[in-house]
Amino acid sequence: MLVIRLSRIGRKDKAVYRIVVSENTKDTHGDSLEQLGFYNPGVTPKEIKFEKERILHWISMGAKSSPTVNNLLIDGGIIEGKKMKASRGKKVEATETPVEALKAPAKVEEKPQAEVVPETPAVEVEATPEAPVENIEA
Numbered sequence: 419m420l421v422i423r424l425s426r427i428g429r430k431d432k433a434v435y436r437i438v439v440s441e442n443t444k445d446t447h448g449d450s451l452e453q454l455g456f457y458n459p460g461v462t463p464k465e466i467k468f469e470k471e472r473i474l475h476w477i478s479m480g481a482k483s484s485p486t487v488n489n490l491l492i493d494g495g496i497i498e499g500k501k502m503k504a505s506r507g508k509k510v511e512a513t514e515t516p517v518e519a520l521k522a523p524a525k526v527e528e529k530p531q532a533e534v535v536p537e538t539p540a541v542e543v544e545a546t547p548e549a550p551v552e553n554i555e556a
Contacts, residue, residue, distance in 0.1 A: 419441070419442050419480075419482065420439055420440070420441060420442070420451070420476065420479070420480060420481035420482070421439070421440065421441070421442040421481060421482055421483070421484060422437065422438070422439050422454065422473065422476060422477070422481050422482070422483040422484065422487050423437075423438065423440070423446060423483070423484040423486075423487055424436070424437060424438075424446070424457065424484065424486060424487060425437075425438045425440075425446040425447060425450065426446070426447075432460055433459065433460060434456065434457070434458045434460070435456065435457040435458075435459075436450075436453050436455070436456050436457075437453070437454045437455040437456060437457060437468065437473075437487060437490075438450035438451075438452065438453050438454060439451045439452050439454060439476045439481055452472065452476070454468065454469050454472050454473050454476070455467045455468040455469055455473075457490060466490060466493075466494060468491070468494055468496055470496055473491065473496055474496070474497075477497070484504075485502035485503065485504035486504045488501070488502050488504075489501045489502060489504055
């Protein structure tokens with residue numbers, strides 16, 4: 419299967435990428451069928467150059483684009499569609515979507531309440547008059 423993807427070139431900590439079309443089993447640094455543009459994320463604003471006609475040609479021939487290249491092509495106005503998630507994080511299957519989780523009431527397990535023991539009545543103590551305190555002057 420043909421894939422339009424990024425091939426890294428450039429120095430350490432100064433990444434620059436070529437947008438290439440190649441077989442998906444081939445190494446990105448190896449032979450590619452054609453170079454379709456380049457992408458430099460290290461400058462402001464990011465520098466992107468596409469060969470629009472050739473990209474559309476390869477897509478019409480059945481080439482798929484990687485998620486990152488797909489998002490770049492959408493931003494560049496080459497193709498239309500939704501952006502893809504382009505991260506390498508762990509795949510976690512969500513049982514509920516975040517919106518459904520907010521709408522659903524929280525599940526609270528009811529714990530049996532402890533028995534309430536009535537308090538014992540307090541013993542009343544009679545107040546005793548205090549002895550007068552004498553002022554002692556030294």
